[in-house]
Amino acid sequence: MLEKYLPRMEFSSYEDFKKNYTVNIPENFNFGFDIVDGWAAEKPDNRALLWCNDHDEEKIFTFRDMSLLTNRAANFFKHYGIKKGSVVMLILRRRWEYWICATALIKLGAIVVPGTLQLTKKDIAYRANAANIEMFVCLNDAYVCEQMELAKAEASCIRHIALVGEEKREGWIPFNEEFMKYSDEFARPTGEEATKNTDIMQIYFTSGTTGMPKMVCHNYLHPLGHIVTAKYWQRVQENKLHMSVSDSGWAKFGWGKIYGQWICGATIFAYDMDKFIPLKLLGMIEKYKLTTFCAPPTMYRFMLQEKVEDFDLSSVEQWCTAGEPLNPEVFNRWEELTGKKIASGFGQTEGTVLIACFEWFEAKPGTLGKPSPIYDIHLLNAEGQDCENGEEGEIVISGLKENPPVGLFVGYYQDPEMTNEALGSGSYNLKDVAWRDNAGYCWFVGRHDDVIKCSGYRIGPFEVESALIEHPAVVECAITAAPDPIRGQVVKATVVLAQGYTPSDDLVKELQNHVKHATAPYKYPRIVEFVDELPKTLGGKIKRAEIRNADAK
Secondary structure (H helix, E strand, O other), rough: OHHHHHOOOOOOOOOHHHHOOOOOOOOOOHHHHHHHHHHHOOOOEEEEEEOOOOOOOOEEEHHHEEEEEEHHHHHHHOOOOOOOEEEEEEEEEHHHHHHHHHHHHHHHHOEEOOOOOOOOOOHHHHHHHHHHEEEEEOOOOOOHHHHHHHHHOOOOOOOOOEEEEEOOOOEEEEEHHHHHOOOOOEEEEEHHHHOOOOOEEEEEEOOOOOOOEEEEEEEOHHHHHHHHHHHHHHOOOOOOOEOOOOOOOOOOHHHHOHHHHHHHHOOOEEEEEEOOHHHHHHHHHHHHOEEEEOOOOOHHHHHHHHHHHOOOOOOOOOOOOOOOOOOHHHHHHHHHHHHEEEEEEEOOOOOOOOEOOOOOOOOOEEEEEEHHHOOEEEOOOOOOOOOOOOOOOOEEEEEOOOOOOOOOOEEEEHHHHHHHHHHOOEEEEEEEEEEEEEOOEEEEEEEEOEEEEOOEEEEEEEHHHHHHHOOEEEEEEEEEEEEOOOOOOEEEEEEEEOOOOOOOOOHHHHHHHHHHHHHOOHOOOOOEEEEOOEEEOOOOOEOOOHHHHHHHH
């Protein structure tokens, strides 16, 4: 399958990979027909999805199964008026039906909008009206259904709501019962109904750390950008189990649980956990003998609070992480216990993996890795010039007009002004600050707004957080700038303590001294606040702006 899209798959070095990696762009590529149906024709009995949950349920779907079931679902959606350009939101957590619905909608040419279970009535109504969403398919969850029903009254664009699961609810279409009544044959649309590479395939609502969420648009070529994500970073293997821990409501799901993985022919392992319990997740990795695995740094941190050495994790050949930078302490401890390094990956909802630890060079604790070959990535200083090694600069993707990178977003839905502001110059500034060492590794400093300016120094939060995480008392922390009448800003640490530790003045001094010895002394947190949990977005990222804003009042 891959040979259709990659004229060359093997490379002798990172430099060879960076210079010579290219993707064949077919005319009118459609992930549903070309990949899912393609594997069904080529290797129908290969496993596409192994799904399980906390209630001893398990389902296995081959690519043949997926092809036929997505055809039924496409006919189901078509019956309810969904067509090319229609917008449909899926709020399904990790239910197996997500893969069926999303692929069916892609076959139809409809626009898929993932949603998380935590959305309130206000969130759902805002999204429905902003994107003109015609239909919702939701998990049978009391909270989700209640919020959906309340939101429907405030969004006249919503024509249908469908419920996943065996139970029924008044006013809802019973998806599982209904879609199986339709034919498992669905011809690829032609003419005006056929999808084009430039059509919008998916909209992601950003986490909304500042202001209302933006609507990030990806076209039909977006899955091809994830070949690098899956094959060269996560290193998934055909018909072998890969797990990325993510709710279907977020871009991380697209990174790790559908597009690149299925293009590579990997079997997606979907553990539909009710709640993240580190011991259960470790048990699943051991029980199913996963081959590749990816999770946010937070999950590694919490798994390390358990006895990882009690589990046989030897089947995992590649450990990966993304979402937030990985602290060196977590990296080193995981390697100690498993014998393998964790490969970091970096990017945004707006793209595929941008910087990562690829196979031709060693993963190092704290680094992001090196740039993906898809993107022309630069670190630019305040004057817009390329940074020297060791100099901090903003991460910028250039060459968007001369050579549009496959996988990068194409704009913000129905907002030409915001789209032009972000992409009109021919470059895209991520507003993330990093520096590059002499070996070409990129090191994360922080979001542009998160960098602290104290007494003439620029202090990146990630370095201080990494130093704090090394202390056994600290499970999670957020480093932010707090206002100070003399220094302008000082470093503040908001800390979640590990079990067995309690807040005290002595512990504050201990943590401050620890940072002074672990990094440059001027970076130590002059303020330390202990909390039960850190404020986070629905996508699980720390809301440092919320902490800063509270301190500014």
